[in-house]
Amino acid sequence: MVLLALFLVGGGLYAATFGQNYSSVDTAQSPVFFPRIVLTLWMGLALIALVQAIRTQSDAAPVASWLRLGLLLVAAVIYTNLIGREGFFLPSVAFAAISLPIFGIRNPVAVGLYAITVPGALVLFFNYLLSMPLPVSRFTHLF
């Protein structure tokens, strides 16, 4: 599935090189000359890997808990999206509060303390000690 997706992505990107207008298309100095070589190799290798995978039928290692992994995946993607909009501190508190139980910390006091103090310490350290401001939320300029 992954190898098929890689092959299709490579093919899609290769096709995209024909959809744009460049100043010099046919020479080695064309902007798409090098990417086309790379993408041709990409597709060829993906195809070989796909054939190998079909012949050997090897599976990836089993996942212990899809729920735990899925939650962390979603949390990580949302977290990296939210920092630019909501600042560093608030999304980090939320992420830590979700991540710690996923990794087995069940004590609410420990989760709460960690979720507030670690992002808080990072904000204090970078914003106020090193004067390297992290993104701030729309609610306050302090964090």
Place this chain on the structure above:
Amino acid sequence: MLSSLPDAIAILLTVEGLLVLVMGTVLGIVLGAMPGIGSTVAVAMVLPFTLTMGQAPAILLLLAVYAGSVYGGSIAAILINTPGTPQSAATCLDGYPMAQRGEAGLALGWATIASVAGGLVSAVVLIFAAPQLAAFALEFGPIETFALILLGMTCIVSVSTGSVIKGLLAGMIGIFLSTVGGDPIIGEMRFTFGQWQLFAGFNLLAVVIGVFALSEVLMRASVTLSQTSELIDFKGIVLPKFAMWKGRLKNLGKSVLIGNLIGVLPGTGAATAAFISYAEGRRSSPNGSHYGTGEPDGIVSSEAANNAVTGGALVPTMALGIPGDAITAVMLATLTLHGITPGPKLVEDNPTLIAAIFTGFFVINLLLLPLGLILSRVAAPILRVREAYMMTAIVLLCAVGVYFVRGNPFDLLVMGAAGVIGFILRRQGFPMAPLVIGMVLGPTLEITLRQGLILTDGSFAAFFVGHPIALVLGMIAVVALLFPLIRHQLAARQSRESKV
């Protein structure tokens, strides 16, 4: 470079210089001792702190964390039978049995001396070999440079773990990612699909941190949660007496040599060096038959080799601008962030900086001894830190580091995407080092190819006919690429013969 030594020492003797050396080594040992973090993630975690520093302290901090983490891995390997870093996996084989029979302090003593010896010799090799190699590479034109990068890439792929095809494919993905954004010669935009955030291309560090650090956190979440391991009774390091070294020095020397040689080869890494050295030690050491039962020579073989790799890996990185692994790729990216162009001219153009880095690296390896002795006493609380706290801290620190590189929240999205894609690819057995190194070397590969084609009037064949160095490098690249195939065929033949 020797003439720059006084200036280099002056840089190291500043408060910032000394703090970076000591704190970096301490952090490296502590992070290395924690199972699951590893050297690459440890280096990624301290990256944001380097952005306010000068050029030399920034690189020295990363080097200190790198060398410290490789040594720190042995603490967990010996005390809880879980390697702190993959490089220390071979150390478990003899370190833990020694610890089980009440000699944990002595086992760590052997590991400390071997690590310091390996690191110091590799620092000397770096100091002498890198400038010579850089001077030789200065003669290279675009065609030779193209062939050299091709060789570097094939070496990385052929020795990286897993399938060669998947390694090559990962390398192609990395090279393709480097082509997104402005064309390096004409400047026209490629593969940006109208997104202005992509005009400057993907941020290398966002991709590196995503595919190594964030994907590692996801990998840990996908396996059964680890329980806090039972600690062996341990009172502190006991250094082996001189008399105990009798008959073991040859093994130490051989392990250091193996580590250095393997370190210079791009892509091999400390884990490979440790296992090759361990196997060689078992074959040739007078105590080889005791390997695996708590034999000090086994610890020496593994630890001397893995620490010797650190200096060796820096030789092609500093001399040629070709990173040997993901950690040295991060260092090259950090150099670029500080306005330094990696490559053969790096040594010639920045003699004081290079002298400070090389001298500092020697000092870092010296510091492993006293700091190892002190920090081993606090090893128990370090090893008891729950994985959950570390994994969460990794994500937060990585977000900080990626944001500070360009101050662009878009890079955080790239990190998130790279983390998820890296996780999916790693589960399918794709090695990540070729992807990162492909991304680092991609722009130079493209520029030298296109310059070379101008010089040869568009003829690929003329690339190698009139350029003997390029021809030799190209031939070695072909052999390096065929090496895994030959190895596979030989193994299959041996297996058939043994069945008969």
